[in-house]
Amino acid sequence: xxxxxxxxxxxxxxxxxxxxxxxxxxxxxxxxxxxxxxxxxxxxxxxxxxxxxxxxxxx
Numbered sequence: 020x021x022x023x024x025x026x027x028x029x030x031x032x033x034x035x036x037x038x039x040x041x042x043x044x045x046x047x048x049x050x051x052x053x054x055x056x057x058x059x060x061x062x063x064x065x066x067x068x069x070x071x072x073x074x075x076x077x078x
Contacts, residue, residue: 025044029036042050057065 024039024041026037026039027043029038042053045053054065
């Protein structure tokens with residue numbers, strides 16, 4: 020029962036980014052629902068990712 024995890028490849032300049040996540044197999048609406056549900060549950064990893072992203076945007 021090995022489920023293959025969907026992935027998405029993004030190129031940013033010379034950098035290749037590969038995201039391996041079940042989120043990649045979801046529609047945008049499903050992703051949004053997942054994010055909102057996990058945020059309400061207090062998912063600590065999600066909160067750390069959001070905090071790190073904000074720090075990157077702040078400079």
